[in-house]
Amino acid sequence: MYFSPTGTTEKIVRCVADVLADSGQTQVFDFTLPQARTEGKSFTQDDAVVFGVPVYAGRVPNVLLKYLDTVQGCGALAVPIVLYGNRNYDDALIELRNILEKNGFRTVAAAAFIGEHSFSKILAAGRPDEADMKLARDFASKIVLEDRGMIQVTGEDPIRGYYQPRDRKGVFIDIRKVKPLTADSCDNCKLCAHVCPMGSISMENVREFTGICIKCGACIKKCPQGAKYYEDEGYLYHKRELEEGYTRRAEPDLFL
Known part of the structure; x- marks a missing residue:
């Protein structure tokens, strides 16, 4: 299960x-x-x-x-x-x-x-x-x-x-309401809407969210066109900090 x-x-x-x-x-x-x-x-x-x-x-x-x-x-x-x-x-x-x-x-x-x-x-x-x-x-x-x-x-x-990401000054980075965007390469296959575990991506318009995004990565990693992405500065900063700070093999x- x-x-x-x-x-x-x-x-x-x-x-x-x-x-x-x-x-x-x-x-x-x-x-x-x-x-x-x-x-x-x-x-x-x-x-x-x-x-x-x-x-x-x-x-x-x-x-x-x-x-x-x-x-x-x-x-x-x-x-x-x-x-x-x-x-x-x-x-x-x-x-x-x-x-x-x-x-x-x-x-x-x-x-x-x-x-x-x-x-x-x-x-x-x-x-x-x-x-x-x-x-x-x-x-x-x-x-x-x-x-x-x-x-x-x-x-x-x-x-x-819950773990709270922070910038170099110790300020909390709040990414809870951040949602991915959709590039022009999207061919409207709607796979992202089908795989969203919260059912939050609109079937009628996959660029719209009808609910919350939990940043699970399903729509990004499973998109055949690589059309889903983030541009929020806080999210990208946190992502970069993780990639640079945890290079060891856990x-x-x-x-x-």
Whole structure:
């Protein structure tokens, strides 16, 4: 079960689930698009759920919190997984674990993997890569599907606030209302409207937004014409700071 606008979280979650299933029965619940979040989901104590979300500002995406409260574990085992864009996952993993435990899941393992940053094509480019996938397979092979108490993970509890980008003077850069623009190369294929996880891009006019933009990168990275882009100075400054400041290769954290 996953939320994965650009496919990085999906890639890791499916990999771990396939190894855990070992040719057994699996089901996929992709709640990336808004229509998939109109109804809750419940499991049973006979289920094991690999549950993944991306990290936004060091936390579970706040736009998902209301929906996640409708997902009930009813005693199912769970493996919470988060994907972050090479900066840090901060409290996202412990937050996801806590949400699942509160909702009746029994967490038995957890992991934080790295995916290409939603803002960038060079920050953690191409990740998760083959080295990440090997780690994911090895991680999955070591998971014991039995309740031995809540898995312990890195993070602070109470959960800290969302990561806030700042300029060199320490002034908060507010990009919450920033939205991508559309270049003349757009051929009106409407793919951006179809893949927007908030349903915020107008089908009638893909240059218009009818709702919020969460900067997930789906419309930009999936546009065949490369027609979606940002020009907001604060957004571009923050993107550049991330690309220049986090060039090291972050490695996954695995908790068993």
